[in-house]
Structures are given as C-alpha cells and as structure tokens.
Amino acid sequence: MNSPNLETQFNTLRNAYKAEPFPTLATRLDRLRRVKALLLDNEAALCEALSSDFGYRSIDQSSFADITTTVKSVNHAIKNLKFWMQAERRTPDFSLRMSGAKTYVEAFPKGVVGIISPWNFPVNLALSPLVSVLAAGNRALIKPSEITPHTSALLAELIAKYFSAEEVSVVCGGVEVAQEFVKIPFDHIIYTGGETVARYIMRDAAENLVPLTLELGGKSPVIVAASANLVYTASRVAFGKYFNAGQICIAPDYLLISKGQLEEFLIELKSAVEHLDSSTGYGDAVSVVNPRHRDRLNDLVSECEADARVVRFSGVNQSDYQLTVVIDPPSHVALQCSEIFGPVLLIKTTGDISDQINLINEGSHPLVIYYFGKSEKEFNRVARETHSGGLVKNEIIFQYANDDLPFGGVGGSGMGKYRGEYGFKEFSNNRAVYKSGFVDISGFITPPYSGMFRMVNKIMRKI
Ligand code: NAD
Numbered sequence: 001m002n003s004p005n006l007e008t009q010f011n012t013l014r015n016a017y018k019a020e021p022f023p024t025l026a027t028r029l030d031r032l033r034r035v036k037a038l039l040l041d042n043e044a045a046l047c048e049a050l051s052s053d054f055g056y057r058s059i060d061q062s063s064f065a066d067i068t069t070t071v072k073s074v075n076h077a078i079k080n081l082k083f084w085m086q087a088e089r090r091t092p093d094f095s096l097r098m099s100g101a102k103t104y105v106e107a108f109p110k111g112v113v114g115i116i117s118p119w120n121f122p123v124n125l126a127l128s129p130l131v132s133v134l135a136a137g138n139r140a141l142i143k144p145s146e147i148t149p150h151t152s153a154l155l156a157e158l159i160a161k162y163f164s165a166e167e168v169s170v171v172c173g174g175v176e177v178a179q180e181f182v183k184i185p186f187d188h189i190i191y192t193g194g195e196t197v198a199r200y201i202m203r204d205a206a207e208n209l210v211p212l213t214l215e216l217g218g219k220s221p222v223i224v225a226a227s228a229n230l231v232y233t234a235s236r237v238a239f240g241k242y243f244n245a246g247q248i249c250i251a252p253d254y255l256l257i258s259k260g261q262l263e264e265f266l267i268e269l270k271s272a273v274e275h276l277d278s279s280t281g282y283g284d285a286v287s288v289v290n291p292r293h294r295d296r297l298n299d300l301v302s303e304c305e306a307d308a309r310v311v312r313f314s315g316v317n318q319s320d321y322q323l324t325v326v327i328d329p330p331s332h333v334a335l336q337c338s339e340i341f342g343p344v345l346l347i348k349t350t351g352d353i354s355d356q357i358n359l360i361n362e363g364s365h366p367l368v369i370y371y372f373g374k375s376e377k378e379f380n381r382v383a384r385e386t387h388s389g390g391l392v393k394n395e396i397i398f399q400y401a402n403d404d405l406p407f408g409g410v411g412g413s414g415m416g417k418y419r420g421e422y423g424f425k426e427f428s429n430n431r432a433v434y435k436s437g438f439v440d441i442s443g444f445i446t447p448p449y450s451g452m453f454r455m456v457n458k459i460m461r462k463i
Helices: 005-021 025-041 043-054 059-084 094-098 124-135 151-161 177-181 193-207 230-246 257-280 291-302 351-362 375-387 420-426 449-458
Strands: 088-090 104-109 113-116 141-144 168-170 188-193 212-215 221-224 252-257 309-312 324-327 344-350 367-372 392-393 430-436
Touching: 005 113, 005 141, 005 168, 005 177, 025 043, 025 059, 025 124, 025 151, 043 151, 043 324, 059 124, 059 230, 059 420, 088 141, 088 430, 113 124, 113 177, 124 141, 124 188, 124 324, 124 420, 141 177, 151 168, 168 430, 188 193, 193 212, 193 449, 221 351, 230 367, 252 257, 252 351, 257 324, 257 344, 291 324, 291 344, 344 351, 351 375, 367 375, 375 392
Parallel strands: 113 141, 113 188, 141 168, 188 212, 221 252, 221 367, 252 344, 324 344, 367 392
Antiparallel strands: 088 104, 104 430, 309 324
C-alpha cells in the first residue's frame, strides 16, 4: 500500500474492527438506519448529481432505481437482521449426538470489506453492498466510479457526514487509486464492474488471499419461444433497453427468435418503442453515459453494417441514442462477443428450443437468462441444461426488485451472491461451532486399537 490516505483510512477501520469485533444488533440497526437517512434526506441532491454525470438522467428513474431499490434493501435487512444473526443449529453425527455434543453455525463479521462500484447505478451499487456488509457487522471502505465524479464526490461527502471514519469511508479517484485499493489486505472485496478488470483484481487479491465477490456482466440472452406472446415480449424487451438506456448488467443483450416470428416481433418492438416515446417524452429518458460509450456503441453497430440487417427505431425521445437492432451479423464481429451495455439489441434467428439452448451454451455463463413463452416443460429444460446467475420467465429486470433472492453471476458473469440473507452470509465468517458432550468418547479412537474400535469403525459406515 503506497497512498498514505488510503493506508490511514484502512487502518482506522481495521483498528475499530479489532476494538469491536462483534457489533450488537442495536449497533448494526443504527448503521442501517443511517444509510436510509442518508438516501432519503439527500435524494434530490443525489438525483441531481446523477443527472449531471450522465449528461441527462430522468429524476424519476434515479429516484426509483438508485434511491428506492436501496431503501428497500435497508428495510428488508432491518426487518430480518435479528433472525439472520441467530445461530443455526446443526445435527451432530449419531455417535457424537449420543455423547451429548452440540453443533451450530454462527455468523461473525469478517472485518473490513472493500467495495468497488461502477457508474451505471452509482448510488445503488455502492450502497446496496454496504447494506449487506453493515448488516453482517463489518466496516467498509468504498471506491466509487470515476466515470460519475459528481455522484462519487457527493457520496464521499455524505458518508463522512452520516458515518464516522471508524465505520465507513470513501476513497475517490481513477484507475491508479483503484489499483492501490485492491492491494489492501481487506477481509473481503466486492467488485461490481467488467470482466477484464475482474481478472486484474483477482490477481492482486490473490497476493493477500482476499476473498472476492465479483458482480460482473456479460451477454444475457432472451429466448423467444414459439408459444411467446410477441406483443408482450416486445414491450418487455423495449423496457429493458429503455430503462437507464439499457446500461444495466441484467439488460437483454441478445435475442433468440425463429425466422417465422422475426418480422412480427420487429413490428411489435417498433410500436412498443413508439408507445414509450409518446407516453413519456424526454423527461423520463436517460442518456448514454459519455461520448466514449456512445462511440463504443456506434463502433459495435457500424462493424455490422455491411453484412447484417440494421434497424434504427426513429423515435429518439427515449434517450439521446436511438434503439438500434442488428439482425444476424457474422460470427466474427465484436457485437457477437462483447457485452452491449446500451440501447442496441442483437437478434439471432434460430431453430427450436434445443438450438437456442445450444447457442447459449456456446458462450460464457450469463448473469441472467430470460425465457418468454408459455411452456413450463421448455422453461424447465432451459433451467436444467444451461448455467446463469438468474433465470426469469416472462419478465425483464424485475428479479432485481426482490431482496429475498440472491443476486450474482456464475463463471464469466461473476462469483458469489449478495442481497438479503445471502448478502449477510456472503460477508460473514459462518463459523462452525462444536461443543463436546457429557460422555467422553475419545477412548474409542485412541490407540491401542481394540476389537471395539474396529466394530465401531464398521458401524459408523452404516449410519
Ligand atoms: P467502471 O469503469 O465504473 O469500473 C468499475 C470500478 O472498477 C470503478 O470503481 C473503477 O475505478 C474500478 N477499476 C477500474 N480499473 C480498475 C483496476 N485496474 N483495478 C481495480 N479496480 C478498477 O465500470 P465498468 O467496468 O464499465 O462497469 C460496467 C460493467 O459492470 C458491465 O460489464 C456490467 O455488466 C457490470 N455490472 C455488473 C453488475 C452486477 O451487479 N453484476 C451491476 C452493474 C454493472
């Protein structure tokens, strides 16, 4: 660790943890209530900062996606924390049970957790992990994204106002700071961001054997089954690309549909986009975050222009970037393998459900798979024959609104899960506790081994 500030911030948190390694329920609830107060007292300023960072971001979308979703997580934790903190009884092995032994699992704080957050939901993705981290009794050092500097600076200011430096602090800065940050010997790091950086983080964290939760993205597919209602499917896909201008890790990335359904789907998608435009107007829109990302999206599309059908939907009110659909580009283009993360949709025409499952399995495991259709049998096949962090039937994005569901990826889309009780467990040391009973049975396994030992050894295999 080179930066003196970073070192001081971390040591302050580490010493405070050592002085109070197991905060009481009351202390944890107080910290959670302060997260809620920070959000509700400063909602207008946070939404304003978010809009400045994006160029434009609907105040209502920010209020819902960054403030409400996080407050909901705080409420859920406050309601359930007492139960999560209770030790979980476990059944000892038969012979040990007979001796009166007792076993249970008790969650202890890990210590100081590093939170590295991205730009797309800069408040929620910094503070929602914080809810789980604080519920589990830890301290936290947050490194928010440099791509949203107004929001990150405001978060730093507000955290310093609502929390002491012994509880939570924020360090702002770019890649150099981030690289220093991951060299700190944290007790755990949660990183939300892209896959390439995740590889660097894993390498650096390995030096100190720091456990990681990696919340990554990837290409989340939408399966359109033969039985799908195309009007409904198109309206949900349009929403997924409209909300936050599709800059969401769980936004639909590519869509698998039969050739026979394609034209009708495009007509319905056009009408869904027009409906969003006419009923909302620019006030409810969100911009692509910066020129670099706009150029990135343009490059993804223009590479396909010569060899694929490209459809641009004319109503531009939904964001400063028209929803653009690219159909069946060649396999070598970047759009086929890079995460889109914006208002561009890749469509691949396919055969039946077996073909769709095979296509999904050719790529790395997505964060979520969306299935649109009426067949429970097909849905169950998708569940059993693919891997993904989440699986959703006939909806887009709404799974994130559930604090009682774990959130996270698998393989290329990440590792570890958080939110709700899963988050509490992720940031806890779930310690195995064994208390010996009133009968001393150690004589059975202590040499010299007798006939009794050999008999017990054989019996133990049968029970
Ligand atoms: P970003 O550029 O804001 O980076 C994320 C964080 O990583 C920032 O705080 C940044 O400073 C830090 N960082 C950059 N370089 C680093 C390095 N070398 N070492 C350590 N930290 C470093 O955001 P991004 O990566 O563009 O985020 C978009 C990606 O995040 C997408 O792939 C998206 O799918 C994914 N994402 C995932 C989730 C999820 O919950 N699974 C949520 C949102 C976004």
